[in-house]
Amino acid sequence: MIIYSIYDKEVVFGNQGYGEHTNISYSNMDIGGVSVQVSKTNNADLRIERILSTNPRDYLNPKLQPGCLIQR
Amino acid sequence: MNNNTEASPDTKPSENENQNNEIQEIKEFGTTNLPQEESNIHCLSIIGQVEGHILLPPHNKTTKYEHVIPQLVAIEESKQIEGLLLVLNTVGGDVEAGLAISEMIASLSKPSVSIVLGGGHSIGVPMAVSADYSFIASSATMTIHPIRLNGMVIGVPQTYEYFNKMQERVVKFVCGHSKITKESFKQLMLKTGELANDVGVVLFGEEAVQTGLIDAVGGLSDAIAKLRELIDAKKAEDNQGGVIQ
Numbered sequence: 001m002i003i004y005s006i007y008d009k010e011v012v013f014g015n016q017g018y019g020e021h022t023n024i025s026y027s028n029m030d031i032g033g034v035s036v037q038v039s040k041t042n043n044a045d046l047r048i049e050r051i052l053s054t055n056p057r058d059y060l061n062p063k064l065q066p067g068c069l070i071q072r
Numbered sequence: 073m074n075n076n077t078e079a080s081p082d083t084k085p086s087e088n089e090n091q092n093n094e095i096q097e098i099k100e101f102g103t104t105n106l107p108q109e110e111s112n113i114h115c116l117s118i119i120g121q122v123e124g125h126i127l128l129p130p131h132n133k134t135t136k137y138e139h140v141i142p143q144l145v146a147i148e149e150s151k152q153i154e155g156l157l158l159v160l161n162t163v164g165g166d167v168e169a170g171l172a173i174s175e176m177i178a179s180l181s182k183p184s185v186s187i188v189l190g191g192g193h194s195i196g197v198p199m200a201v202s203a204d205y206s207f208i209a210s211s212a213t214m215t216i217h218p219i220r221l222n223g224m225v226i227g228v229p230q231t232y233e234y235f236n237k238m239q240e241r242v243v244k245f246v247c248g249h250s251k252i253t254k255e256s257f258k259q260l261m262l263k264t265g266e267l268a269n270d271v272g273v274v275l276f277g278e279e280a281v282q283t284g285l286i287d288a289v290g291g292l293s294d295a296i297a298k299l300r301e302l303i304d305a306k307k308a309e310d311n312q313g314g315v316i317q
Contacts (some may be wrong), residue, residue: 001125002238006197006215012128018198024130035139054114054143054156069181 031070034058038070046070113299114147114156116140119160120197122173122245124166133163137169144176154306155299158186158203164194167219167238171195171245176200178249183302187295188212188286198242201250201288205298207290210277214285216260217272231275 003009026041027051037050049067051058058064118140120133128134147153158177164170177184177199188196193215200206200214208214217285219239243261247254260283263273280286288294 002167002219002235003165004170004219004242005121006191006193006217007121007163010117012132014129016089026130032090052143054147056111056113056115058141 028052029070031064034061034064036064041069077224082304101274110152112152112303113157113296114143114153114155115157115159116143116147116198117159118173118199119161120200121163122165122170124169126166128212135165136171140173141176144173145179147182148180153182154186154303155182156180156203157295157299158184158185158199160188160192160196161190162192162196163201164196164215167195167242168193170199171241174198174245174249177202183299183306185295185299185302187290187292188214188280191215195242197285198245200247201246205251205288206300207288207298208277208280208286209291210289214275214280215267215272216257216275217267217270219260220270246285250286253284256283268292 026037026039028037036048037051038046039049041047048066051064118135123134123136147156186200186206188200188208189212191213192200219312260273262271264271266273277289281289
């Protein structure tokens with residue numbers, strides 16, 4: 001694999017430098033037909049991190065705003 | 073609610089009730105409250121690192137091709153979607169994934185417009201030029217540099233040849249989809265004295281346009297206006313084609 005990036009491969013693959021949140025694990029799920037990336041919070045709830053959609057309307061949906069918690 | 077698809081974000085009680093009603097609606101009637109106005113333009117954002125065949129550690133913000141490519145297929149297939157706006161703010165990433173996404177966008181039958189905001193570096197360059205028309209914000213930059221040696225390197229001339237070949241793929245794509253010539257693009261790649269630890273060049277918005285890499289300097293309204301213009305032109309062309317035949 002060849003990386004063509006302005007970052008060195010130590011930054012891309014290593015854990016040095018950028019941020020303390022290196023042990024967050026992300027997963028994807030589907031809410032009402034929209035794919036979102038979620039992370040686990042301390043209370044085992046899921047928090048929406050990112051919407052994986054090309055439809056600009058999905059980003060206006062108040063239920064899908066990044067930071068929203070999802071009850072399990 | 074045990075099922076993932078039925079989960080709803082934690083909000084105020086009254087809103088929760090509304091959501092439950094909506095979920096009920098989905099269950100009972102298979103319908104949901106769609107937003108009134110449907111957009112005929114879809115937006116694809118390429119952010120952070122472009123992830124390739126190897127999963128990157130979670131501290132990277134990544135754009136994954138297994139997400140992006142099916143979305144592009146869906147855009148091509150959809151009857152409602154008429155245009156694609158590509159928003160780039162990327163530091164680069166995997167060559168093959170980047171070129172794969174670029175080729176998909178370039179071969180899209182629907183009009184596409186790209187806009188580089190912040191940065192469109194390294195493999196972001198072919199992605200930016202893959203659209204029918206490209207914009208760059210005047211404060212945005214694009215870094216053009218040679219593909220560096222990563223991984224195991226054997227000090228033989230073949231190694232150099234191999235990387236040259238990999239680089240050639242990028243150069244060929246960029247020159248094929250923009251107004252820049254092969255010679256001047258390679259010159260930019262190998263320019264010395266601009267990057268601290270490397271050869272290459274940082275292009276500001278206007279400079280990227282002057283070199284012929286990007287079509288125009290502009291922002292969101294310019295990009296949307298251009299995309300609508302391309303959509304209208306395509307519609308007119310399609311109609312005309314129908315009459316002639």
